[in-house]
Amino acid sequence: MTELDSPAADGAAAVGRSDVPPMRYTAAAAVVTWLVMAPVAMLLPALADENPFTPRGAVLPVAAGGVLLAGALAVAAARPRRWRVPLRTEPLTGVAAGLLAAWVVLALRSTLHGTPFGFAGLLGDEGRMSAMVTRYSATAVPTDGIVAGVPSEYPPLFPWVVGRASALLGLNAWQVLGDAQTLTISGAVLLAFLLWARLVPAPAALAIAAASLVAFGDPRKAHEVVALAVFIPWVPATFGRPPRGRLHWLPAGILGGLIVATYLGFMLWGAAGILVLAWLAWRASDDRRRYLLYLARVVAVAAVTASWYLVPYGWTLLRDGGQMVSDQFPAPAITSNPFPFLDATPLGLLQLVGLAGAVWYRRTTWWATPLLCLTAGAYLYRAVAALRYVFTDHTGLFYHTDRMITVLLAIAGVLTIVHGGPGLVRRFATRDTIPHGVTAAALAALVGWSAFTYWREWTPPALDAGTDIAEVADTHRYAVLAHAEPRPNGKRTEFAPAEPRIRWFPVKPVERAVEDVLGRGAAPRTLSYDERLFAYLPWPGYIAVDRTAAASTSHWDDRHDALAALAGVQDPEAFAKASANTRFGGIDVFVMHENAPAWTWGDLRFSPSQFSPRHFTVRMLPKKTVVAIRNPR
Numbered sequence: 001m002t003e004l005d006s007p008a009a010d011g012a013a014a015v016g017r018s019d020v021p022p023m024r025y026t027a028a029a030a031v032v033t034w035l036v037m038a039p040v041a042m043l044l045p046a047l048a049d050e051n052p053f054t055p056r057g058a059v060l061p062v063a064a065g066g067v068l069l070a071g072a073l074a075v076a077a078a079r080p081r082r083w084r085v086p087l088r089t090e091p092l093t094g095v096a097a098g099l100l101a102a103w104v105v106l107a108l109r110s111t112l113h114g115t116p117f118g119f120a121g122l123l124g125d126e127g128r129m130s131a132m133v134t135r136y137s138a139t140a141v142p143t144d145g146i147v148a149g150v151p152s153e154y155p156p157l158f159p160w161v162v163g164r165a166s167a168l169l170g171l172n173a174w175q176v177l178g179d180a181q182t183l184t185i186s187g188a189v190l191l192a193f194l195l196w197a198r199l200v201p202a203p204a205a206l207a208i209a210a211a212s213l214v215a216f217g218d219p220r221k222a223h224e225v226v227a228l229a230v231f232i233p234w235v236p237a238t239f240g241r242p243p244r245g246r247l248h249w250l251p252a253g254i255l256g257g258l259i260v261a262t263y264l265g266f267m268l269w270g271a272a273g274i275l276v277l278a279w280l281a282w283r284a285s286d287d288r289r290r291y292l293l294y295l296a297r298v299v300a301v302a303a304v305t306a307s308w309y310l311v312p313y314g315w316t317l318l319r320d321g322g323q324m325v326s327d328q329f330p331a332p333a334i335t336s337n338p339f340p341f342l343d344a345t346p347l348g349l350l351q352l353v354g355l356a357g358a359v360w361y362r363r364t365t366w367w368a369t370p371l372l373c374l375t376a377g378a379y380l381y382r383a384v385a386a387l388r389y390v391f392t393d394h395t396g397l398f399y400h401t402d403r404m405i406t407v408l409l410a411i412a413g414v415l416t417i418v419h420g421g422p423g424l425v426r427r428f429a430t431r432d433t434i435p436h437g438v439t440a441a442a443l444a445a446l447v448g449w450s451a452f453t454y455w456r457e458w459t460p461p462a463l464d465a466g467t468d469i470a471e472v473a474d475t476h477r478y479a480v481l482a483h484a485e486p487r488p489n490g491k492r493t494e495f496a497p498a499e500p501r502i503r504w505f506p507v508k509p510v511e512r513a514v515e516d517v518l519g520r521g522a523a524p525r526t527l528s529y530d531e532r533l534f535a536y537l538p539w540p541g542y543i544a545v546d547r548t549a550a551a552s553t554s555h556w557d558d559r560h561d562a563l564a565a566l567a568g569v570q571d572p573e574a575f576a577k578a579s580a581n582t583r584f585g586g587i588d589v590f591v592m593h594e595n596a597p598a599w600t601w602g603d604l605r606f607s608p609s610q611f612s613p614r615h616f617t618v619r620m621l622p623k624k625t626v627v628a629i630r631n632p633r
Contacts, residue, residue, distance in 0.1 A: 023244075026094040026202050027194050033098025034190050038183070041106035045113040051495045052111050052479075055462045061107040065451050068099050069444055076440045093202035097193040097209060100447060101186045107455045108182040108219055111479050114494035118178030119220045119458070119478040121485030121502065122532050126220055128549060129159060130174045130535035136163025137173040138523075138538035142309050144551050146531060147559075148540030149585075151312035153322075153551035157261040158184070158223035174535050178482070184222035188229040189213055195233035199242050199367070200415070203443050207414045210450035214347055215410040216403045217454055220478060227263035228407055230255060235270065236370035238298060239278045243366060249297035256298060257305020269401050273377025277370050313553065322552030324394065329548035333399040334389075338382060340406045346449065351409035357416025358409075365419060371412045378405050488536055490622075505532045506622045513619040514589055517629040524588030524629075527563070529601045533591060542587050545602060559584055560602075567604045572612035580630070587630075590616075594624040 044064070050057030075092070112118070120126040132145030132154070142156045143149065162180040166173040189209050196205035209229075217225055236242055238252040246252070260267055278295060285291040303310070316322070337343075341351035358375070361368040378401040385398035460479040483496050486504040510533065514522055526533065527542045534541050543550075543559040550556035562582045569575045580586040592599035592606060599606045611618055611628045619627045 023198055026090045026197050029091040029094030030098040030101075030190060030193055030197075033095045034101045034186070037099060037102035038105050038186060041102045042109055042179070042182075044106055045110040050113070052113055053460050053462060053483075053495055053497060057110070057113070058459050058462055060110050061103065061455050061459075062452065064106055065103050065448070065455075068103065069448050072096055072099070073440065073444055077437065090197075090202040093206050094193075094197070096447070097190065097197075097202075097206050100206070100210060100451065101190040101193075103451060104186040104189055104213070104217075104454070105182055107451070108185060108458065109179070111459055112178050112182070112482055115483045115485070115496075116175045116178070116487070116493070117482045117485045118181050119482050121481040121483075122174075122535050123481055123485075123502075125549070127531055127535050128544075129220075130177055131531060132156070132159035133163045133166065133177050133180075134173040134535060134538050136160045137167045138163075140164060142312060144554055146534045146541040146544045147551070147554040148525075150551065150553045151316045152309065153313060153326075153553050155223075155261050155264050156309055157258065158226075172536075173538075181219045181222035184226050185213075185217055185219050188217075188222070188226040191226065192229040192233070195230060195237070198244060199233060199237060200418070203439065204414060204418045207418070207443055207446050208411050210447045211347075211350060211410040211414050212407050214450045214453050215351075215407040217458075218475075219458065221403075224263045224265070224403065227259050228266055228404060231259050231266045231270070232371075232374070232404075232408060232411060234259065235274060235277065235374060236367060239274055239281055239295075240370045241281055241284065241366050246294070249294050250301060253298045253301020254305050256302030257307075260302065260306040261309045265397065265400055266404055269378045269381045269404055270374050271377065272380050273370075273373035273375070276377070277373040280369065280373075316553050320553075320555075323555050323557050324552040325547050325550055325556055326552070327395045327397050327548075328393055329395075331395070331399055333402070334395060336399060336402065338379075338402065338405075340402060341409055347406075347410065347453075350413035351406065352413075353416050354409040354412030354414070357420065358412045361416065361419060365415075367415050368412070371408055371415075375405055375408045375412075378408070504623060505530045506625050507533055507536045509619075509621045510591060510625065510627055511537060513617075513621065513627045514629055517617045518588075518632060525585060526589040526591060527587050527601060528591040529593045529625075530591070539589075542584065555584075563601070563604055567606055570607065570610060572610055572615070575610040576612060576615035576630075589630070590626075590628040592626045592628070594620070594626050599626045599628075 045052075045060065048057070048060055050060065052058055115121075118126060118130075122130055128145055132152075135143060135145045135148065136156070136159055139148075140160070142152045142160065144152055145154075145159070158180075162176055163173050165180070166176040169176070189212075192209040192212050193202075193205050196208045199205075200208075212229060212232075216228060219225075234247075234252070234255050237247045238256070240246075247255075282288055282291055341348055341355050343351075354371075355375075358368045358372040362372055381396075382398045382401045385396035389395045389398070457475045458479060459476070460483070461476055480497060480500070481502070483493050484500050484502050486492055486496075486502060488507045490504045490506065490508075514524060518524060523537075523539050525540045525542055528534070529545065531545045533539065543563065544554065544556065547556050547560070562584060566575070566578055566582060569578050579590075590599075590601070590606070590611070592601050595605075597608075599608060608618075614631075616628045616630055619629070621627060
């Protein structure tokens with residue numbers, strides 16, 4: 001039985017080979033390499049200063065990655081006998097993992113060179129994430145990104161860290177988000193390697209980190225990527241029977257709480273699988289009472305770690321209830337293929353191998369059952385939620401389970417190959433051992449394929465190749481939108497393509513108009529027809545524009561009803577009084593769209609006559625934007 005497959009009894013450490021270095025050496029090699037090389041990777045695109053829409057600008061990460069890969073193979077081939085023992089192989093693999101994570105920084109930073117925005121600019125969820133980051137640059141209290149004063153429903157840890165960091169550095173929060181997402185994706189690769197290196201040999205951990213990046217590495221969802229990178233190895237390391245023993249209950253609980261505060265979805269989708277895995281481990285335990293006590297401690301620590309987010313949110317739901325509308329968005333992914341392992345791609349083949357391997361090895365390896373439980377649990381959630389959607393129009397976001405399933409099966413594919421490869425060699429090859437160098441070459445090929453695939457997915461198309469950028473779709477579209485988003489002053493970014501042209505929202509004129517009336521630094525409660533206002537300014541909003549992106553704690557439907565009633569008040573005096581005292585607080589600034597003869601917000605129409613000069617100062621701004629500012633008393 002190999003180290004990869006040996007069981008552990010209730011968390012006892014089980015590996016004592018003298019030729020295996022302590023895990024801390026491998027981890028130190030990876031972390032130090034990343035700390036040294038990631039800043040270099042951040043600076044290289046600026047030093048090269050090439051347009052990412054040209055072949056020359058786009059190829060920088062590929063060239064650098066090729067040099068690194070060739071260098072790694074040269075080191076491995078120079079003195080092959082030196083690298084035949086884990087004592088030297090594992091730290092070297094740690095260096096490779098650090099380089100891969102740093103390369104991710106180079107790939108994403110090259111794409112964003114010339115724009116202050118992150119992937120997708122301020123479109124949709126990216127704009128709302130920018131609003132959360134901007135909100136947390138002004139407060140440390142977990143609150144909604146737009147409707148200030150209500151507890152955050154969306155896990156706040158990532159935007160909270162970015163927002164507080166921007167405040168500490170004295171930078172605009174919206175300008176920090178793109179770099180923060182880049183570093184987070186890079187960190188996810190590093191964390192995946194570090195956590196899996198505790199469970200499997202370092203080369204297998206590196207292969208898992210590389211394959212996971214391709215399976216799900218969306219920089220727009222960097223917080224989800226890092227949460228999943230931690231969640232998957234955390235489950236078997238906490239609830240299973242890994243060969244090197246379970247995590248101590250304190251770090252296991254802290255990691256669990258951080259996962260919840262970063263992205264709650266994976267816990268929900270994996271809940272059934274975790275319960276089954278815990279039950280199986282409990283049945284196999286030599287000391288069942290001790291195992292239950294361990295689980296209780298993990299859950300308690302996780303609850304305390306996430307309490308700053310869960311307690312205000314849960315208490316608000318208990319006290320005021322909530323209006324869940326965010327899972328009524330008619331996402332195209334609702335009808336997407338739920339079986340990624342059937343795709344005719346290298347990743348699809350790896351996942352198919354993983355599914356077969358997890359089923360085949362479920363009784364003989366420690367890793368197959370946890371991965372199979374999580375996969376089955378995610379599919380169970382998807383099926384139940386899909387049935388609920390048919391009758392209630394609430395999806396429960398079941399279509400997002402594909403992100404978790406895709407990564408789970410890719411990891412299972414890597415572990416299946418690691419476990420079954422030597423056996424296949426003994427069965428079919430002319431020699432009973434794998435020739436030296438084959439493993440290194442296979443690992444290099446996997447890492448190279450993963451890196452190239454990821455670069456190709458998130459690099460904008462080359463304009464010099466005659467691409468019609470207005471027709472760009474898939475992930476390339478998000479790279480284009482990062483450059484197409486106009487700056488707050490209306491100017492275009494350095495390498496902005498001719499198309500598409502995103503409509504400028506005049507946030508700077510709005511800010512100046514408000515400060516002229518209310519004074520510098522004013523932060524009035526605002527009704528805005530464009531959510532980009534809140535991505536730039538930490539002003540408290542009255543209501544989100546997009547109903548299906550609003551938090552249940554904000555009671556979007558009730559707020560909309562209050563606004564509809566307010567729009568019907570035609571008397572200027574009564575309107576001024578009513579708008580200052582709605583059920584959800586007063587509105588100090590109205591930012592509306594001029595649609596003659598009315599001023600509109602969403603589907604509601606306000607009349608210019610409602611805004612009496614006695615109570616409001618009205619300014620007509622560019623892009624048919626109207627600002628009505630309540631006069632100070």
